[in-house]
Amino acid sequence: MDMSSISRHEFRLEFLVTSLLFTAFCGYGLVWIEELVISEHWPLDEQRFWPGKSYDLNGYLDIIVAGKEHPQYGRPNILSLRYLDEVARINQYIVHNITVPVDLEGKHYEVAYTDLCMSFDWACYLNDHLTMLMPKSRWGNFSGPIAEFASDIINNEVNITYPIGWRGSEPIYFGALVGRPHLVDREGHFDHATALRLTYNVGNISYIWRKKLASWLTNKEKPPSGESQMLSETAAGEGQAHCCLV
Incomplete structure (x- = not known):
């Protein structure tokens, strides 16, 4: 069996799992950045509230x-x-x-x-x-x-x-x-x-x-x-x- 073929496929599961974890991490990172920007520019404040711009309010x-x-x-x-x-x-x-x-x-x-x-x-x-x-x-x-x-x-x-x-x-x-x-x-x-x-x-x-x-x-x-x-x-x-x- 060709050794180069073995080296290419030996760690394919590890590469697949690593790529999925990296994608999930990057996706969560974008959500975190979005929440940070929103909270910085439109913080939830009961006396500085504007409908449509205050995204943290549940009530x-x-x-x-x-x-x-x-x-x-x-x-x-x-x-x-x-x-x-x-x-x-x-x-x-x-x-x-x-x-x-x-x-x-x-x-x-x-x-x-x-x-x-x-x-x-x-x-x-x-x-x-x-x-x-x-x-x-x-x-x-x-x-x-x-x-x-x-x-x-x-x-x-x-x-x-x-x-x-x-x-x-x-x-x-x-x-x-x-x-x-x-x-x-x-x-x-x-x-x-x-x-x-x-x-x-x-x-x-x-x-x-x-x-x-x-x-x-x-x-x-x-x-x-x-x-x-x-x-x-x-x-x-x-x-x-x-x-x-x-």
Whole structure:
């Protein structure tokens, strides 16, 4: 038998195992580098939190809202004012009316989302994209000298485009907020969508609030919307989406 042939195949198992271990090690190393970069640039801080950039948070709950599906025409345009108003009403109710009892230093409190939320400069994320999707006439009533200034900002500094819109220099990623948009031009403006996403970010200790929100969403006797119907019922776990029809 050729000795060179023996030398080539004698350690083939060792080479195979070594290559697999090396590949696994390199793969884990890339994950470690990714986590290091994310934690360095977007550290998890309850007062410096920004949805979509704070990847270490587990205490959040998403709600996907869509209109009732028509057997012939499919789901309606969730961007119509009737639906936007109903989604905004649901959002306001969740923010201000879903409360849980807390006893602290002998005193009893009812705390809401605004007391438990992760915030940025002490301000909660309140699904402001709903306001941006409203007609511009609904954004605020201005008069006098400030009216022209406000109108200039609204018309020139706010851009509602998909997948990325802009509010001044602040990017808004509509790609994660709007479902199946119909684009009307190459810039990404859209006039139709079938679903909207609402996000509620709370600290890890706020499991009871998330559970109560899930219970309210799945209440078939008193649904969130007068016409609502649950698509699915899931536990109030981290990141699990509830779908409401309005």
